[in-house]
Amino acid sequence: MFDTEWKKLLTEVKDNGVKVNRDSKRSFREIISYQFKLDNPLDRIIYNDTFSASIFQYIGQFLWISQGSFHTEEIAYYAPFSKTYSSDGITMIGAYGPRLFGIHHMNQIKHVTAILDEDLYRRRAVASIYLPQFDQHTSKDEVPCTLNLQYLVREDCVNAVTYMRSQNAYRLLPYDVFLFTMLQEYVNSILTTAHETKLGTYNHFSGSFHIYEDEIPLIEEALVQNPISVPMNPMPSHDVILWVQKLNKFEALVRTTVSSYKALKKNVDFDMFLETLDKSFFEPYWKQMGLVLVCYGAIQTKNGSQYTQLLSKLNSVYKPLVEKYVLKKNILFD
Numbered sequence: 040m041f042d043t044e045w046k047k048l049l050t051e052v053k054d055n056g057v058k059v060n061r062d063s064k065r066s067f068r069e070i071i072s073y074q075f076k077l078d079n080p081l082d083r084i085i086y087n088d089t090f091s092a093s094i095f096q097y098i099g100q101f102l103w104i105s106q107g108s109f110h111t112e113e114i115a116y117y118a119p120f121s122k123t124y125s126s127d128g129i130t131m132i133g134a135y136g137p138r139l140f141g142i143h144h145m146n147q148i149k150h151v152t153a154i155l156d157e158d159l160y161r162r163r164a165v166a167s168i169y170l171p172q173f174d175q176h177t178s179k180d181e182v183p184c185t186l187n188l189q190y191l192v193r194e195d196c197v198n199a200v201t202y203m204r205s206q207n208a209y210r211l212l213p214y215d216v217f218l219f220t221m222l223q224e225y226v227n228s229i230l231t232t233a234h235e236t237k238l239g240t241y242n243h244f245s246g247s248f249h250i251y252e253d254e255i256p257l258i259e260e261a262l263v264q265n266p267i268s269v270p271m272n273p274m275p276s277h278d279v280i281l282w283v284q285k286l287n288k289f290e291a292l293v294r295t296t297v298s299s300y301k302a303l304k305k306n307v308d309f310d311m312f313l314e315t316l317d318k319s320f321f322e323p324y325w326k327q328m329g330l331v332l333v334c335y336g337a338i339q340t341k342n343g344s345q346y347t348q349l350l351s352k353l354n355s356v357y358k359p360l361v362e363k364y365v366l367k368k369n370i371l372f373d
């Protein structure tokens with residue numbers, strides 16, 4: 040149960056982390072060279088009343104990265120604070136997408152699956168996110184916190200290893216675990232068609248595993264919350280690359296339409312989105328993700344009737360997270 044494991048990690052760094060004081064920046068508590076393992080990567084979502092996780096940012100970030108995008112506006116739709124990581128307000132030089140799903144040799148996820156398809160037991164299935172040609176700079180551009188992703192197939196199980204230079208255990212770890220276990224499952228879904236692989240363990244290493252001193256009151260509040268575990272359904276293995284591409288096109292349609300109509304103060308035709316989902320997304324796994332995206336559109340436009348209708352269509356994984364988001368953000372519908 041990731042919720043329970045997360046609380047153990049927070050407790051350990053809170054109680055045993057070494058305090059690092061900085062004159063002009065936030066002080067933090069840190070454990071150097073830290074690692075943990077998750078036996079069930081499908082159990083990747085935090086349900087916690089104190090930590091206001093956004094299922095929209097979870098899914099939006101995964102899709103943004105799988106698009107190979109580095110455009111700030113696209114991810115800022117789901118996570119407005121991300122604009123602070125862009126030096127020009129247009130692009131994010133530290134974005135993972137172009138480094139994992141870019142063109143030619145920068146499509147590292149394609150390379151990873153290709154070499155494992157050739158020989159499942161190779162140890163070269165590594166994707167490098169930190170790249171010196173992009174990241175050895177002194178400007179305010181964000182340097183990726185992630186160094187490498189590695190995939191090792193043992194006993195027909197696809198195990199993932201993530202190497203981080205730095206990891207905020209409270210605010211960022213839940214989002215990182217969601218993203219990297221989704222990528223692990225994506226790799227497994229591609230391989231299992233030919234090799235009948237299964238999802239293995241998720242392993243996480245961090246050079247600096249830390250929390251900030253000013254986060255401790257929130258962390259202590261989060262630690263007393265009752266754990267709730269609702270694992271996601273398994274990602275279907277058939278045509279997974281095509282399905283992700285199709286969902287990315289649908290995401291772009293919803294995001295650009297909602298953003299444009301919101302700016303013009305016009306009503307959005309949500310029936311069009313639902314009709315598209317009904318006709319094109321016969322696979323429930325991907326259709327549910329599409330419904331989450333449309334639901335976010337209803338929230339953005341404060342369309343209460345559409346929100347209620349969409350909420351009733353969500354499964355037991357997504358519905359509570361959407362409700363918690365609306366409650367936490369105190370969103371008032373028209």
